[in-house]
Amino acid sequence: MRGSLLLRSMRSSFTNSTSSISTHLTRRGYGTESVPERKVAVLGAAGGIGQPLALLMKLNPLVSRLALYDIAGTPGVAADISHINSRSEVAGYMGEEQLGQALEGSDVVIIPAGVPRKPGMTRDDLFNINAGIVKSLCTAISKYCPNALVNMISNPVNSTVPIAAEVFKKAGTYDEKKLFGVTTLDVVRAKTFYAGKGKIPVADVNVPVVGGHAGITILPLFSQATPKSNLSDEEIVALTKRTQDGGTEVVEAKAGKGSATLSMAYAGAIFADACLKGLNGVSDVVECSFVQSSITELPFFASKVKLGKNGVEEVLGLGHLSDYERQGLELLIPELKASIEKGVKFANQN
Amino acid sequence: MQPTSEANQRIARISAHLHPPNFQMEESFSLRRENCRAKGAGPGFKVAILGAAGGIGQPLSMLMKMNPLVSVLHLYDVVNTPGVTADISHMDTGAVVRSFLGQKQLEDALSGVDLVIIPAGVPRKPGMTRDDLFNINAGIVRTLCEGIAKCCPRAIVNLISNPVNSTVPIAAEVFKKAGTYDPKRLLGVTMLDVVRANTFVAEVLGLDPRQVDVPVVGGHAGVTILPLLSQVKPPSTFTPQETDYLTARIQNGGTEVVEAKAGAGSATLSMAYAAVKFADACLRGLNGDQGVIECAFVDSQVTELPFFASKVRLGRNGAEEIFPLGPLNEYERAGLEKAKKELAESIQKGVSFIKK
Numbered sequence: 001m002r003g004s005l006l007l008r009s010m011r012s013s014f015t016n017s018t019s020s021i022s023t024h025l026t027r028r029g030y031g032t033e034s035v036p037e038r039k040v041a042v043l044g045a046a047g048g049i050g051q052p053l054a055l056l057m058k059l060n061p062l063v064s065r066l067a068l069y070d071i072a073g074t075p076g077v078a079a080d081i082s083h084i085n086s087r088s089e090v091a092g093y094m095g096e097e098q099l100g101q102a103l104e105g106s107d108v109v110i111i112p113a114g115v116p117r118k119p120g121m122t123r124d125d126l127f128n129i130n131a132g133i134v135k136s137l138c139t140a141i142s143k144y145c146p147n148a149l150v151n152m153i154s155n156p157v158n159s160t161v162p163i164a165a166e167v168f169k170k171a172g173t174y175d176e177k178k179l180f181g182v183t184t185l186d187v188v189r190a191k192t193f194y195a196g197k198g199k200i201p202v203a204d205v206n207v208p209v210v211g212g213h214a215g216i217t218i219l220p221l222f223s224q225a226t227p228k229s230n231l232s233d234e235e236i237v238a239l240t241k242r243t244q245d246g247g248t249e250v251v252e253a254k255a256g257k258g259s260a261t262l263s264m265a266y267a268g269a270i271f272a273d274a275c276l277k278g279l280n281g282v283s284d285v286v287e288c289s290f291v292q293s294s295i296t297e298l299p300f301f302a303s304k305v306k307l308g309k310n311g312v313e314e315v316l317g318l319g320h321l322s323d324y325e326r327q328g329l330e331l332l333i334p335e336l337k338a339s340i341e342k343g344v345k346f347a348n349q350n
Numbered sequence: 351m352q353p354t355s356e357a358n359q360r361i362a363r364i365s366a367h368l369h370p371p372n373f374q375m376e377e378s379f380s381l382r383r384e385n386c387r388a389k390g391a392g393p394g395f396k397v398a399i400l401g402a403a404g405g406i407g408q409p410l411s412m413l414m415k416m417n418p419l420v421s422v423l424h425l426y427d428v429v430n431t432p433g434v435t436a437d438i439s440h441m442d443t444g445a446v447v448r449s450f451l452g453q454k455q456l457e458d459a460l461s462g463v464d465l466v467i468i469p470a471g472v473p474r475k476p477g478m479t480r481d482d483l484f485n486i487n488a489g490i491v492r493t494l495c496e497g498i499a500k501c502c503p504r505a506i507v508n509l510i511s512n513p514v515n516s517t518v519p520i521a522a523e524v525f526k527k528a529g530t531y532d533p534k535r536l537l538g539v540t541m542l543d544v545v546r547a548n549t550f551v552a553e554v555l556g557l558d559p560r561q562v563d564v565p566v567v568g569g570h571a572g573v574t575i576l577p578l579l580s581q582v583k584p585p586s587t588f589t590p591q592e593t594d595y596l597t598a599r600i601q602n603g604g605t606e607v608v609e610a611k612a613g614a615g616s617a618t619l620s621m622a623y624a625a626v627k628f629a630d631a632c633l634r635g636l637n638g639d640q641g642v643i644e645c646a647f648v649d650s651q652v653t654e655l656p657f658f659a660s661k662v663r664l665g666r667n668g669a670e671e672i673f674p675l676g677p678l679n680e681y682e683r684a685g686l687e688k689a690k691k692e693l694a695e696s697i698q699k700g701v702s703f704i705k706k
Contacts, residue, residue: 052409055619061560076611083603083620085548085559191442202442246440254433262412263440 036280039065040272041106041145043099043137044113045092046073048258049153052265053112054081060269062276063088069102070113071095099137103144108275110182110268111137114154116259117251123156123214124339131346134160135167142171149178149275149311152290153268157181157213158336159343161290161300166347177311180275181290183213183302185260185267189246190220193239198229209243209288210303210318211329212336218244219332223322236324278307291315298333300340394421394444395633398463398502400456400494401470403430405615406510409622410469415441417626419633426450426459427470456494460501464636467629468494471511473616474608480513480571481696488703491517492524499528506632506668507536510625514538514570515693518647518657519700527704534668537632538647540570540659542617542624546603547577547596554592557584566600566645567660567675568689569696575601576689580679593681635664648672655690657697 040057044050045068054068058081066088068078078092093102103109114130117123134154141150146168154160161181168174186209195202206226211219220243222236231239242249250260274287290302293315304316321329397414401407402425414420415438423445425431425438435449450459460466471487474480491511498505503525511517518538525531547564555562563583568576577600579588588596599606607617628644635642647659648669663671678686 051619052412055409055623058619059623073611073614076607076614077619079607079610080617080619083542083546083549083607083617084623085545085552085562087558087560185440188442189440192440195442202444205442250433250436250440253436254430257430257433260437260440262408262434262437266412266416266441 035062035064037064038062038107038276038279039067039105040276041067041069041102041109041148043069043102043109043111044154046070046077047112048116048261049112049264049268051077052262053110053268055084056265056269057110057272058084058088058090059086060273060276061087062273062280065105066090067093067102067106069093069099096136099140100144103140103148106145106148107279108151108272109141109145109148110151110153110272112153112264112268113137116261117155117247118256119252121251123247124159124342126155127159127342127346130154130156130160131163131343132350134163135347135350138164138167139171142168142173146171146173147175147178149180149279151180151182151268151272151275153182153264155213156339157183157290158217158300158339159346162340162343163347165292165300166344170347175311176292177313179291180271180311181213181300181302182268182271183209183218183288183290184271185264186213186218186220186243186246187288188263188267188270190222190225190239190243193242193246194220194222194225194229194231197235197239198231200227200229208304208319210301211332212300212302212339213290214339215244215335216328217332217336217339219325219328220244221319221321221325223325224319233324240324240328274307275311278311278313279309281309286316296329296333298337298340301336394419395464395636396420396422396424396462397465397467397629397633398424398426398459398505400426400459400466400468401511403427403434404469404471405473405618406469406621406625408434409619410467410625411438411447412441413622413626414467414629415445415447416443417630417633418444419630419637420445423447424450424459424463426456428452453493456497457501460497460505463502463505465506465508465629465632466498466502467508467510467625469510469621469625470494473618474512474604475613476609478608480604481516481699483512484516484699484703487511487513487517488520488700491520492704495521495524496528499525499530503528503530504532505535506636508539508625508629508632509537510539510621512570513696514540514647515574515657515696516700516703519697520703522649522657523701523704532668533649534670536649537628537662537669538570538657538659539625539628540566540575540645540647541628542621543570543575543577543600543603544645545620545624545627547600550596550599550603551577551579551582551586554588554596555586565661565676567658568686569657569659569693570647571696572601572692573685574689574693574696576682576685577601578676578678578682580682581676597681597685631664632668635668635670636666638666643673653686653690655694655697658693 074092074094082090190207191205195205209220278285285307293301306314431449439447543566548562552559552562565578631644642664650658661673662669
């Protein structure tokens with residue numbers, strides 16, 4: 001449902017709006033604008049996910065300033081995107097010396113930075129490179145925009161979110177309501193696969209996905225999917241596996257050329273949009289996300305969360321699980337625990 | 351959601367009635383392929399993107415997958431489409447996506463398609479003009495248009511491949527040779543010039559870019575791009591310095607990005623956005639929406655040149671009405687003469703490429 005809300009708000013970017021009631025203003029202040037000013041920073045904006053993500057954020061009318069940061073390539077990406085006739089002002093920042101400026105005043109920071117998987121790799125294989133990247137980016141966030149909502153995309157999310165938390169705790173800026181591992185792509189996949197199998201229009205479908213963001217830690221709750229369908233137990237098992245392996249499916253189809261970029265950008269934009277709506281006081285903004293949580297014995301867990309002016313307003317419970325899902329939950333907990341601990345250990349040792 | 355999909359179904363049924371396959375034309379080559387809507391797809395249109403795995407093609411494909419007017423999306427390229435398709439197919443929007451790889455699959459990619467968007471080709475590097483791309487891109491466009499003439503001659507064609515000033519005439523010649531040419535259905539995409547004009551003018555005026563509309567006429571390269579600042583909405587005046595600055599910046603917008611990318615390519619993301627904005631307008635026209643007006647480079651009588659960009663009204667048959675340029679001031683009249691001179695040569699270059 002919220003995917004279509006994003007589409008509707010973006011559609012206004014595509015249709016001509018020459019209802020010009022605006023008076024001539026001397027500077028770019030649009031005094032008639034009743035939508036709050038919001039700055040979004042994308043760290044890793046010149047990458048495979050970062051570029052299409054930056055495009056989608058440029059099209060989002062809730063964004064007033066867009067900062068694009070990367071270690072290379074951002075001047076070109078920013079010049080490109082800045083030509084688009086939508087609301088936000090774009091600025092490109094390149095290299096660590098400019099990271100602070102990129103971050104200052106940000107309301108939402110989206111982090112797709114890092115290297116993607118190649119065929120045969122798990123998300124955990126990326127750990128060594130991406131952990132270091134995430135650590136330094138989060139150190140800067142705690143310095144320059146400690147109150148921002150952080151949307152972590154860099155894999156392995158199950159570990160990079162705990163790393164971020166440790167960095168923020170060390171800096172004394174940690175707010176557990178403002179750190180999110182982005183699991184929206186798992187939800188998007190679950191909905192798409194469920195709709196396809198059940199022959200239901202995907203716009204009508206909702207499926208919660210809980211747990212984590214890798215392999216069996218991804219637990220789609222098809223028993224809670226709406227609308228109901230007549231799928232057999234075998235079909236549910238197949239859908240569960242397909243959702244869990246969705247990322248690998250794309251890595252293999254791309255045969256060494258990368259992992260999901262466009263669908264990840266799309267999902268990342270949906271989640272960032274939800275964060276912005278929450279900040280702006282829109283009610284009933286609910287998305288699945290990997291957050292600090294007490295709904296299981298693990299310190300972090302993905303479930304539905306309600307988003308508001310301070311980030312997470314409420315972590316919603318798992319709801320009723322089928323026997324198959326309860327089994328899945330038991331299986332995922334040890335793996336997720338290990339990934340979380342790996343992240344915490346890395347942050348404390350380095 | 352229910353009422354909307356019922357309405358869409360009614361519209362799809364009505365459009366199908368008004369948009370029947372042209373049996374007279376197709377008799378010359380036997381009906382090997384059913385010119386019908388894809389089975390299992392909801393109401394909406396079938397769109398093919400030729401060059402879907404490229405720098406423009408990928409974000410373009412992502413945005414078209416998000417468009418509710420698209421029911422089937424065919425992604426064609428000579429490399430990498432399986433990966434791009436697998437990626438995009440996971441997005442939770444209604445369009446069904448299919449991958450087509452290599453020239454052998456071009457015909458299948460085009461079969462039954464309502465709208466073909468062509469970003470295929472190589473981009474500029476610093477120091478190059480769009481014309482420098484001519485030799486490679488001309489051949490690519492010819493091959494793709496031969497496929498279109500064979501497999502979906504009634505499709506609306508949105509041509510992005512540069513140099514547009516030449517590739518559109520190339521396409522026209524290919525379609526004429528095949529006996530399928532419909533000038534209303536061949537459109538060179540100049541939307542990015544309009545997008546840039548709106549952004550740069552808004553900046554100077556201190557306005558929200560969404561509220562500015564600048565007509566841009568002529569062609570799609572350097573001085574052939576002619577922004578009509580005297581016709582800006584909301585009505586505004588510009589100093590001579592502002593006029594010079596804006597005209598130059600709009601004309602060189604593409605070069606601005608090529609240089610900022612320092613060899614890594616030309617505009618991809620803004621081009622994808624502009625292309626989708628224009629494709630969406632074409633689909634709304636096909637859908638029967640009224641008053642859909644955008645600038646496009648088309649077969650035109652607005653000047654003595656065979657092709658020219660100006661505002662066109664998009665409808666069920668493509669560019670159904672071409673609007674004249676309207677009143678031009680002296681600066682613009684001078685610009686028009688300059689534009690026409692260069693444009694005439696580019697058009698001729700395209701025509702000659704096929705005719706020789």
